[in-house]
Amino acid sequence: MHGSDLSRWRLIFTPAMPRPVWKDLVRATLGGFAGIAVCAVFAWGANLSDVFPVFLIAPLGASAFLVFAVPNSPLAQPWSAVAGNTLAAVCGVAAAKFLDPAFAPAVGVAMAFAAMMFGRALHPPGGAVALLIALDPGLLERTGAVEICLNAGIMTAVLVGAGLAYHKLSGRKYPLRAGLAQGTAVGFSRLGLSKEELTDLLARFNQSANLGAVDLGRLLAAAEDEAIHHRFGDRTCGDVMTEITTAFGAGDPFHEIVRVFQQTDELAVPVLKEDGSIAGMVWQREVFNQLARTKSTRLILPAASAGKLMRPPDALFNADAPVGDAVVHMLRHGVQQVLIERNGVLKGRLTRSDILELALLSGGARKAA
Structure with missing residues (x-):
């Protein structure tokens, strides 16, 4: 194998992300703990009252990562999280209820993808929600179809609520749209580009799911600031x-x-x-x-x-x-x-x-x- 091939493979299998900032690492870690702890306490309290039994599901861990570690991602926004997991649960229930167990997992996940994309509620843990339900047809008999779907929506909403409170206390903006006015003042007007134009630019490069127009505007404005400083060098x-x-x-x-x-x-x-x-x-x-x-x-x-x-x-x-x-x-x-x-x-x-x-x-x- 040539040296160039080794270098290429080395690049493929090395981390693509920079080293984390310690402040962000600690904030995300504590946030994940707080989010799941709030969900657990909520489920415990709801089951004590015996009004509507709710329970933790594994995909909430992935949702917690998005909400607390990358809260600026469009995939982590409240609508994406709550609607995405709920739509995925509906798709998983439908697949488990009407399809052969051999096909239910694949079809349920595919349906969840389509539903989340159609509902503009892309949330990766939703795929896990649909798969989890489709893999266990007995869950429908033990819990009930409506209860499963409501549980996914309610528990995700509790997690998002914990995220809203946590980020407000820690000084980080969440949800993304809460900072839209500030982003517009600092980014959009500076660049001479509207939010719609930045959104189209993200779509052109297939980045709509990874970055919002507000953050793109801020990044471009920051890059422009750096270019200005380079342009004038050390002149005072x-x-x-x-x-x-x-x-x-x-x-x-x-x-x-x-x-x-x-x-x-x-x-x-x-x-x-x-x-x-x-x-x-x-x-x-x-x-x-x-x-x-x-x-x-x-x-x-x-x-x-x-x-x-x-x-x-x-x-x-x-x-x-x-x-x-x-x-x-x-x-x-x-x-x-x-x-x-x-x-x-x-x-x-x-x-x-x-x-x-x-x-x-x-x-x-x-x-x-």
Whole structure:
């Protein structure tokens, strides 16, 4: 066997996943214990009351792994888990009840696959649920068809409920759709892609069952952030910033503010404290909006000073911070500029024009090289 063949087989039979993070390992392990323990206590309590007997089934262990170890997977979401196991139980019962025992297991599992896919409730443990029921026709006689199906749904729902509580306490997002709004703000708008477009992209590469559109958006946005940092290298905000030549004091009157904006093309002017630190920003549009609402600047109250008109700055970065950090912030929050300070004293501003100029210069340097 050639060396290349050995290398290929070595790659096939080596772990495909990275080493686990200890925090995730401990969280998943404790979660699996808690989930099955809650189900066991629930079954014990339900059997004591003799209202509706429920019992643990082996596939709950696989469901627990998905819910507690990989809660972001589409296969682990509440609908997938509860509906998937319930549909699979119905298919297993139907196969065991109406088919020859020799064919029931294979047909039951196949039916479960089709039912879960049709119901958009893919949940791998569902295959085990159908197989478990089809392998033991006597289970129908001992328990009852309806009871078996209800047991699968109820116990899975209890497990999912335990997962919801556990992940809320441990700080992990579950279910996936609970983080949809945040994912949209951070990922989708950043990328210029809608949730539907990301979903289509997953379907094109047959990854819909492994990853949700929200997580894909987050991953792509994170990759974009890394690319931005690589793009600008070790340049700092102080290297790229434009020095500020115009600033207000908190007591500057309104007519002085109007004069400054009329004579410059500034969109916003900082308001500085006596020690040179930033107090806030006065925006051109707000000043002109006030002018538009009055017939004369004389109607503006004397109290309308820079200190009264200012708003907090959108962002303040240290001059030694990587310029990539500022670019990511500007893209993520849709701001036109950020302010740069050093040792608490305002030094300059970083605008989108500065970033564009840096990008063009960097591109030209790479081309010349």
